[in-house]
Amino acid sequence: MRVLLTLPPDIHTLEIYKITGMKAPPLGLAYIAAVLERAGHKVKIIDTPTLEMSTEQWLSEVKSWKPDIIGFSLITPTAPRGYRAIKLVREELPDVPVIVGGIHPTFMFKEALENGADIVVRGEGEYTAAELIDVLERYGFDEERLKKVRGIAFKSKRSEKIVLTPERPPPDLDELPWPARHLLPMDKYTLFGKPIRIIHVMASRGCPYGCMYCSTSYFFGRRVRIRSAIRVADEIEEAVYKYKAKHVVFADDDIGVGRKFMTDLVAEFKKRGLDLTFACGSRVDHMTKEYMKFLYDNGCVALYFGVESASQETLNRIGKKITIEQVERVFQWKKELGGFATASFILGFPWETIDDMKKTVEFAIKIDPDYAQFTALTPYPGTPLYQYAKKYNLIEDTNWEHYTTVRAVMRGFHFTRQQLQSMIKYAYRRFYLRPAFVWRELRAGRLKDLVGVLGREFFSMVKDFVVHPLKWKR
Structure with a gap:
């Protein structure tokens, strides 16, 4: 066919x-x-x-x-x-x-x-x-x-x-053939809007946590399935020779859950003479200082952590199963080790107030990740959040095209949808327009990349900050 x-x-x-x-x-x-x-x-x-x-x-x-x-x-x-x-x-x-x-x-x-x-x-x-x-x-x-x-x-x-029909059991990942990259425009994939020789790899599927806002546990299942390090190394080695890849992005939600996998994979890289850098996501409760150092010392150029909120009560309610102390500890280790890490935060949990959201923004500044991502809570179908939002009639925008996490589509019990949208802009301006942050990016030579990520919004932030400086002192 x-x-x-x-x-x-x-x-x-x-x-x-x-x-x-x-x-x-x-x-x-x-x-x-x-x-x-x-x-x-x-x-x-x-x-x-x-x-x-x-x-x-x-x-x-x-x-x-x-x-x-x-x-x-x-x-x-x-x-x-x-x-x-x-x-x-x-x-x-x-x-x-x-x-x-x-x-x-x-x-x-x-x-x-x-x-x-x-x-x-x-x-x-x-x-x-x-x-x-x-x-x-x-x-x-x-x-x-x-x-x-x-x-x-x-x-x-x-x-x-x-x-x-009945559900199909999830596949054994080591039995699957590698993705058919020869059918993709491999020369056109970019990072920060720049062409870069990069390969995306999925080393595992599944998540045991079932956070109320995330589809992963409900699509891939609650059991984590990890591929063998040798199979993943074989796939990456082929990409290095066929597509001249020099950087690997792991598409997994949490590479930290498989420490043995990563130590074995790094050993395979060394054995095969693969000089690669990589980026991956992890959870703060799966990280130790020793493991973090191991990753940074062996090619990891970026870690991504889902922090989500400054409120322990909110973290408990959404099923995140991490603590504020764990978050603070991991980002302190990052500073001590001199590595790079991004943190993501979600604004607009239904029970939050505007002040609660501002506390999350201030917490982001306190832990000081290299980059911070702020998103509007979005009720994706298949998640407990979607059912919760429907039950309490919180969804105001039903255009699926707007379900991007950068546009507010639902209200809360103490804030309007418009207020949440304003909070997203406030968060980015508050975090990225700090003189200390801008100076750090300039010294690191990353300001151009940052502008590439934020695009027109960056210039909008600067203009608005200059024209309406008092607005951001509220």
């Missing part, structure tokens, strides 16, 4: 892509493509945001390739444009089956089916997609056979009812 895997067209204009300035590969599609190629199918991936592809360009590419099946990968902000693209496929290629997968349709499968998808792949899609396409190739839309494919949803053409 000729299988076209794609992201929706024209999504590079969405906030989620415009603001970050980053271009990263769709690893999920690349994994599915690798499994399909191994099964003998002909696969094409269209990475539309990286190629900045318009709807017209995308449709022309789709039609010229003449696919037998089209598969879309959707996250919440890209879902509306995905549904529009499905409508176009229906008009131009009415006989081509459309499959939809990804985090958003996994939980909103009814919505996806009502917007033109023939079948929704729920959860991790590699083996589900392979089995599903095998059934479609052999038998077409045979409902009795489709009911035996685990991990899908479809609408019965006889009864008009949605059929939900």
